[in-house]
Amino acid sequence: MKIKTVRFIVSVLVGLILLTLSYFWIKTRHREEEPIRVTFDFGQPQKNRIAVLFFNNMSGSPDDEYLSDGLTEDIITRLAKIDGLNVMSATDVQRFKGRPITIKEVGKALNVDAVMEGSVRKVGETLLVTAQLIDVATGLHIWAERYERKIAVEDIFGLQNELATKIAQAAHLNLNQSAKETLTQRPTVSTEAYEVYLRGKFYHLQMTVEGNWMAIEMFQKAIELDPNFAIAYAGLGDAYANHYHRVEPRDRFWLDQASTQIKKALEMDPSLPEAHKALGHCYSNLGEHEKAAEEYQKALAVKPNYMEAQIGLGEAYCILGKYDEALHQLEEALDHHPEFSYIYYMMGCVYSMKKERDQALSWFGKAFERGFRNVELMARDSFLDPLRDDSGFKNLMKKFHLEHKKREAKAV
Template sequence: MTARVDRRLAAILAADVAGYSRLMGEDEEGTLARLKSCRQVLVDPKISEHRGRIVKTTGDGMLVEFGSAVDAVRCAVEIQRAMASGFVDMPAEKHIQFRIGIHVGDIIIDSDDIFGDGVNIAARLEGIAEPGGICISDDAYRQIRGKTEIAYDDMGQQSLKNISEPMRAWRARPAAGATSATRPADRPAALVLPEKPSIAVLPFTNMSGDPEQEYFADGVVEDIITALSRMTWLFVIARNSSFTYKGKAVDIKQVGRELGVRYVLEGSVRKAGNKVRITGQLIDASNGAHLWADRFDGALEDVFELQDEVTTSVIGAIAPKLEQAEIERAKHKPTDKLAAYDYYLHGMANIYQGTKDANVEALQNFQRATEIDPNFATAHGMSAYCYVWRKANGWVADTRQETAAAEVAARKAARLGLDDAIALAQAGFALAFVAANLDDGAALIDRALNLNPNLAAAWRFSGYVRAFLGDPDLAIEHLQRAIRLSPLDPLIFIVQNGVVLAHFFAGRYDEALDWAQRALRQNPNYAAALIMAAVSGALAGRNEDRDKAVARLRELDPQVRIANFANVWPLRRAGDLAAFEEGLRLTGLPS
């Protein structure tokens, strides 16, 4: 007769110290002393306060059982907040940060120990949490939703090691007054306001009653962002971060805190037949006060003029004494042909989808736009950028043909768009990344940044090109600027992978791996970050991390080979190429 197994439902908290091996390698005795002090002064008292039971501890982690999911999450948040404030006077490299995972599930009790999927899932969730962050399962989220003062970010379906099916996961953080301990490290909780007046333009509501017109409403907002960003005295949040609020009911004060801006512009677009109506209101995010609101009506062919009126009104509300020359500079439009503009907007809607098929559609739309208006520099630049996406994602069918096509589009964009920062930035990066013309590419990107220092994409491109050219510290500086201009960017994993490259080519392989893992927490299927995690892990001697990245690459493509990545980065310094090739060799992938 089988012995009866003792089971119960419990909330399980798993925690470990991020970067523990590095900390121990640098200062073994100091790390142990700091960790012991943290346990005694901060962590253990919080667990006791929230009625938790420490089941076991390891050198760098612990497993804790709670009778309530609410207690478990509140305890985790307070631990992370206390840990963040406990090291403010210490150099960042000596900080101790926990990763925490929480799951509610069935566990098996054996003496004082616990086992089962409930424990395993909590441990796997801890593995995908940010340093200083908290990751909870969907089961835990359903138990605590609406019962705490804590906010949650949906991480979507996550594939967890040795867990048979993907699981939905959530980041937990305080709803207000959060610290860096309870938010992802890549999403700062309390951004300092820039010295310049700062603004975010939220997606305008599509009031047309036709979902097919969504692209038009988005395009209107993108043009307003572009116009505002040309104002060198303004700090303008990039489109990708602003659009994370699309379709959501938002608290303007919270938007201001999360994006680090003083002003927020919101509004709506109604397109009916040949008529367009744009409404807008400018709000001071510090106190919620409405500074300006207006409505603009006109015919469809007047849409550019309507956008100009909105932009000029916003500028006037922020700085009434603004010189007229600056207003006129903001009115620059990429084309005066409405049909070309419409194809361009469709292409922009396609490219943000990020799939291979959508990339093909985007390229076709941009090419149609340039057929109608051969002088449409921005559309030529976006055509070139489609080839960047194709190379970065391994979608290139004919390398020679596509490289030539990318260079033709980029050269046209550069020739026609001498004063168009978007065209110049896209063209410059296509020349550098696809055609391997680093000097011409860098020069175009520099010109784009001189024209528009608010263009987050240009700072991202500049960071990559500086890494290719062998200037890793300047690369990191430019990539950090891109992150500040677009702190909630859904494509932030691309920026983070640029930081990976910079650290890797500076010989800082541990830092490179840490940033690659950060990028992969945002997008676990990003092949460029996976290969950089593999080569960084190989050269750092962190073979378990190397093998994990290689295994994921093989899951995504069973035929993956070194040849897939050998020529992906156009590197100037022979030593950088040699280091990358050595890392590839050590991954164990077939040639």
């Protein structure tokens, strides 16, 4: 009797296993038609340090990359406004784009608890999006889903809202009404204006003179399509300020243009952090560093871990001689963006101005280790003037110049 019972139990177990395997085989065969919905709750403590990697463009055309990049950046922007969530900036994750790297390597480099990755495929007027949030410690999925959306603002913004909400929920954050309103904001009602704006952001992120010109053209077109598109005005103003800073630093026309566009953005949305950051950039270029600091603070009040505003505020404090405040601000930036080499460089600059030679050289060394090679900036930066005659600094500059030449030769 016992033997029959055992055989019966074994038969049932084998049947269940075969049934389960058949189920997953069918799911795999039909994965294109059926949405993925996988959700796990590990009962673990809050996971509030998140990195959102740039979504892969699976459309087969490089021209569609602006869509995958734009979707990623907008999700990051929405998440950055949620109190209690520490999300890495687009600049932090940019270096991983297109590189074969594991989730554990990303987690270690950015000191995050979870990583979101995914892909975007454009098929006619439809977007097919896959997204998965992965626990860095275990390598397991926290959740994974597939979405199919029309290329229309209500669908795209709805998708961004849903993805951002799921990440916040995975971090066990209770979203208050203000946070929910932040996630559901729609910057424009025009699908065409939004697509053109995403192209502008794509070119802006290239950080080249040519890319900046293309960004200006795209932002202008987005504004023509929707004159009430506040963040497009902020993007245009920032691009004008970049042109002044990098190309024509003696022509005030570009700064005046930048200021005009940014103020239009703030008339439409007085709390827009991107506009306050851009206005801070303008004031900094004009030498009005107290005003610049005020604008950076306004940006950070809405978007606490906004790296560009954190660095800008640190620079403003340093110029104003508020060295302790500058160090505090830059240390905050380092805590959230530990691999961004320019922050290490700025730490060295503050210690240089404080005439703390050993600390300054140590921080410049850390910047070098993380890939900082901007010898043109170091040659003209007044923050480094207290060190110009120091033998240790001269040796360090030789090292920077040597590596810079190697990089140029390799590029050729």
